[in-house]
Amino acid sequence: MLSDSFDVPVFNKNLSTQWLGQDFHYHAALPSTNTYVKKLDAEEIEHGTVVLTDNQRSGRGQYDRKWKSEPGQNLTFSMVFKPGLTEGFHVLTMACALALVEQLQEIEREACAYIKWPNDVLYNNKKVAGLLTEAVFLGNKLDRLVIGIGLNANQQTYHADLAGKATSIRLETGKKVFRENFLSCLLPRIEYKYDLWLRKNSGLLRKVNRKIEGYGKWIGLSVNGEKKANSYKLLGVNESGRLVVLNKEGGLESFSYEQIRVITD
Template sequence: MLPKKSDNLWIELPSVDSTNNYAMGLIHEGLAQHGLTIRTAHQTKGKGQRGKVWETEPGANLSFSIIVKPGLLLSQSFQLLAATALAVRDELEKVLGDETKIKWPNDLYWRDRKTGGILIENVVRGRQWQWAVIGIGINVNQTKFKGLKNPVSLKQVTGKETDVLELAHAIQKTVLINCDNLQQQGFNRIFESYNLQLYKLQQSVRLKKGTRIISTKVNGVNKSGQLVTGNDVEECFDFGEVEWLL
């Protein structure tokens, strides 16, 4: 079945293995445009971080990908992640309230439960960061989950159905606004706002690094994207270096 297009920058797919994969295909075929968004009602092999699978009930949740031209150096990739996470968080706050936070590095949490995640994949040629595919998954109207540690959906919090397509358009718009602001105004304002909305900021947490269990305090995230923790002595962690123990 051919995809439905609602406009030049929006593609609706009844079903697809992964919207990120579909977006990557468009890039490799030379069909990408900045802001082009691919959404599906049924993602059969959704991607999470480090090879994990994002499982979702068909039609109940939000699975989509936004293609962007970053206009940044690849070394600044955390800036795009921060701009995206802040945009998603700000739109979810309108539904869930101010207990919606960004859990470093790429998740959205309501209280201590996961409501969404972000996966950004890049196309780099030579030294140029040509394209980024921003994959976003949000638990919207699903109420029963299997095999997930601590999920929560918008419906479970509010008791109400949310229009998935309307939410997708709102998030897409805010993500693209933040991307434009990042390119035109720099990272400082987004960086400050990101840290203010950080999950467990200035609170004690337990992290696991290999066999080591670390009891520490979250002080923030630095501009390189490292989690900064510590009480008397600060310690910084890269993406994938530690696991949260919740």
């Protein structure tokens, strides 16, 4: 048992959601929570299931990049959704990122917290969290949507290749994060935003867009690995989850998150 292992009874006592996290599974160690959840049989899992591990040995980010996390220090978990919809999944990912941004600003109102396209959260201009969304199909039917979150909570040292690029809540605030309390507050925010997303609430998109790094500014773009010569004004995400920009000629262009990278510096 890890000395700083996640206290499930404390988490359960504090959780106030209707459905998200009410079915909660803790594992001391897993290769990847997303991979674990994807392999479960349909009858073993329900809408709102959350799987968390204290030691994610082979965490994955977008494009199969590794997500390294110190055991017992952070929050590495996956959430299961069964929306009955087959589109707009990236908007839901961004809504989950928005919930995280809002909670970081609850901790420290002066904090600079933003969503970095397509699926990271920045805290004082350094990466504090990443999200990974994957779908599981049974034949042609969507069985579950899995959204994994890796959040740097209490980790204080990083590999040299991440120096100056990654941070944690503890490094930014100087205070230890009680992970059980943080997660029990975060899940109700995500549950609420999920319901807004399901109803295609336009106000949710506006809030997401205002928190995307570079929103309303002229930015650079890399499309399919090739940097564009011109600048574009970032207008935000549309209902289908595509990033919309304004070009210099006044025309609108949109891109899927797989195609595009936003360059703000």
